[in-house]
Amino acid sequence: MKTRITALSTALALGAVAMVPAAASAQEAGDIQIRAFVTGVLPSDGEITDVRVDNIGVPAGSQTTVSDSVVPTIAAEYFVADNFSIETICCITPHDVNGAGALAGADIIDDAIVLPATVTAKYHFDLGGIKPYIGAGPAYFFIFSEDVGAGAAGLGITGADLSDEFGVALQAGADIDLNDSGLMFSVDAKKYFIDTTATFTDNTGILLQTEHQLDPWVVSAGLGFRF
Incomplete structure (x- = not known):
């Protein structure tokens, strides 16, 4: 899926470049941009990086993976100065956690929902009709609605x-x-650097607690409007 989404984004970008007109609007202080995207959320393997508690004897070689997701997203930004903006995004993205290695084929967590609250500071380069940008900022992942897999x-x-x-x-x-x-x-394209702790319980308390690396790529393509 990662290859397909990257290829699609590249093809759409090349097609749009061909349509760029000679006249182009500048990015000035006070401008607002709203963009609607199709977004691929592509976690790393979601692998176990540490086992904190193991009261059920998980087999040696046990690992996990996190599923990819494709969702609609909205990005909104405000230009605080010429070519410099602050952006936030709005989306929720569902994921499953599945077993790998000694746990291959096991459904671990179903339908976990992630809300990736993110604010980035962006600098835009004005090349006329094409305006590349770079940015960075903090993120907080709210994760909820986790169901125990079979x-x-x-x-x-x-x-x-x-x-x-x-x-x-x-x-x-x-x-x-x-x-x-x-x-x-x-x-x-955004690259997140973020982990999560998975806690599994029964009515007696914690049975298993593991650390997982998420570090997703979030790749988007869509239309926007500056006003």
Whole structure:
């Protein structure tokens, strides 16, 4: 899925470049941009990096993976100075945690929902009709609605929780003007650096607690408007 989304974003960007008009609007202090994206959320393997508690004897070689997700997203930004903006995004993204290695084929957590609250400071380079940018900022992942998968239930687990966590996001992309009235085509990529703690319980307490590396790529393409 990662390859397909990257290829699609590249093809759309190349097609939009061909439509860039000679006239292009500048990015000035006080401007607002709203962009609507199709977004691929592509976690790293979601691997176990540490086992804090193991009261159920998880087999040696046990690992986990986190599923990819494709969702609609909205990005809104305000230009606090010429070519310098503050952006936030709005989306929720569902993911499953599945077993790998000795746990291959096991459903561990179903339908965990992630709300990746993110604020980035961005600098925009004005190349006329094409405006690349770079950015960075803090992120906080709210994770909720975790359901115990069948594989975890088979180990006696009745409750699952993925911890909310702070992290950081790096960002790069480009806005490509489609006319001189503010309409644009945009491509965007963010790399998050963030982990989570998975806690599995039954009615007696904690059965298993593990640390997981998420570090997702978030790759987007869509249309926007500057006003």
